[in-house]
Amino acid sequence: MAYRASTTIAVSEPARAVKTLAEHAREHNATVNETGAGAMEIDLGANKIQVSSSDRTFLATVVGESQPMVYLLKEAVAEHLAEIYPGVMEEMLWSDAASASSEARYPAGFYQMRLVGRCEPMAGLIRLRLAGDTDVTPLSGPGFHVKLMLPLNPAAEPVWPQVHPNGLTQWPEGADALHVRYYTIKSVTPSTSEVEIDVVRHRGGRIAEWAASAETGAVIGLLGPAGGELPENAASVLLCADKTAVPALARMVACLPEGTKGHLVGEAASVSDLKQYLPDTALEMRAVPAREFNEVLPDLAKSLSAVAPPQFAWFAGEHATAQKMRRLFKADLKLPKGRQFAISYWRKGQVKNAI
Ligand SMILES: Cc1cc2nc3c(=O)[nH]c(=O)nc-3n(C[C@H](O)[C@H](O)[C@H](O)COP(=O)(O)OP(=O)(O)OC[C@H]3O[C@@H](n4cnc5c(N)ncnc54)[C@H](O)[C@@H]3O)c2cc1C
Known part of the structure; x- marks a missing residue:
């Protein structure tokens, strides 16, 4: 089931807002499709943000696979618009506002x-x-x-x-x-x-x-x-996670179709620790201890990819390692969007509120 909400706002240069949102989305590795004159769809898999402009009006529709996702998508649109038009939040009214605010005190989810x-x-x-x-x-x-x-x-x-x-x-x-x-x-x-x-x-x-x-x-x-990435139609995968992402790795492994081959690398003291934590899988496992994980992973992932080229590659963990892994997935393995994800789950020495 899909949930949706829309907003229409009168702004100067609405076409610029559409372009800026599309650029932000591309920077975050999302697929952006042109759907008409001055209209774009940001394709986030099961979730979409459709934006268009006409004369002095900007229109956004968010389509989410759940109500909590609709809230996240609305916030993403609002935040990016506020960067271009400070104060726009006050004028913004979403189509689900009346039902959302009368039915519940707290946001869905x-x-x-x-x-x-x-x-x-x-x-x-x-x-x-x-x-x-x-x-x-x-x-x-x-x-x-x-x-x-x-x-x-x-x-x-x-x-x-x-x-x-x-x-x-x-x-x-x-x-x-x-x-x-x-x-x-x-x-x-x-x-x-x-x-x-x-x-x-x-x-x-x-x-x-x-x-x-x-x-x-x-x-x-x-x-x-x-949110959360799942490999689709990939017979071979490479999944790598530091300890913050080992829970996500477990969720992904649980969803892999039977017969999926490839490698899994996790930050753990031993393979037996990983085996005990993760659901049963046919993927070959490597454990790398915390003290050397970020240093060892990029080369290890490269050598494993040479043995079994992955059709889907995923890493989540510390920011600097995510950047190295993104280069490996894109430049070396030449995996297209949607087939490779290198996600920064945290950043050494920095804090960022997830609002
Ligand atoms: C989609 C997603 C899913 C995530 N899932 C999980 C999960 O299931 N389990 C989990 O533990 N984390 C997970 N994380 C990472 C978690 O959000 C961050 O580690 C977060 O910064 C921890 O918040 P905090 O309040 O403890 O520390 P913060 O206040 O954010 O940070 C304080 C200090 O600690 C440092 N720091 C943050 N995380 C770590 C770390 N892991 N090791 C060493 N230093 C650190 C920061 O750089 C900062 O200097 C996930 C992140 C994302 C984006």
Whole structure:
């Protein structure tokens, strides 16, 4: 089922807005198709952003595979437009605004979760068991990434995002501002309203520290799910993940058609650790320990690709390594868009709110 929402805004030079949005999309490796005079469709697989211009009007329609995805797409359009036209948010009105703001206080896909348990599924990963008070079945998908959020000020009571009357997500600001980061859902158990999320243990992270030390019953906000790459029609694959992306790797491996061949490289102390963590797979596994993962991976991936050229290649992990892997996938392996993804999940020494 597809969900959609549209907005029409009077702006100067609407054709420039269409062009700029298309350029942004291309920079993010998305496919952009011209669909008519002054009209483009940004093709994000199961999700689309259609933009067009006429005279002094800019029109955007977002089509998402889920309601949480529609919220993300609306926010993406609004943010990029606001870069060109500061103040445009105030004039923006989405077609689903009335129903969205009257039906629900929180945006679709928002859950307040309670910590009900934790364990260590692999060295360096903290598995959080989080329970909600509402039905968590929609967290089974489509999509397997979520935003986890906590008050920026650890002493503050949480104020969660709400639906703005214009149909966009209204994020708390000032003293109520939230620290928001992307994570991957490892499992969903609707019968107990629980989800599991595996968090990398690291210093100086608000979410990582909460994962390590929060008391049972502590609350955290969760929004999603949306996004996640899956290989389509690829008989051979190369999948590489640092520890932050090992949960996403597990979700991908679980969806591989039987008979898919190739290699998988994960940040782990040993292959047996990886085997224990991941679903059964025919892919050949390599484990690279944390201390040398980013240094060793690009050359290792290159040599594995020479043995078994992949039709689909995927990496997620630290930013600088993602850049090296993107070069390998595009320049050396010559894989086209949609057949290669090198995604920055985090960046050494930098923080970025996922709002
Ligand atoms: C789509 C997507 C899915 C993701 N899924 C997961 C997941 O399932 N599990 C998971 O653990 N992470 C996942 N991540 C990565 C996670 O969002 C980041 O690691 C995030 O920065 C952690 O937030 P924080 O509040 O702990 O630290 P931040 O406040 O963001 O960062 C504080 C400091 O820690 C550093 N830092 C951040 N992450 C790491 C790390 N892993 N190791 C060492 N230093 C780090 C930063 O550079 C910064 O200097 C995902 C990211 C994306 C984009």
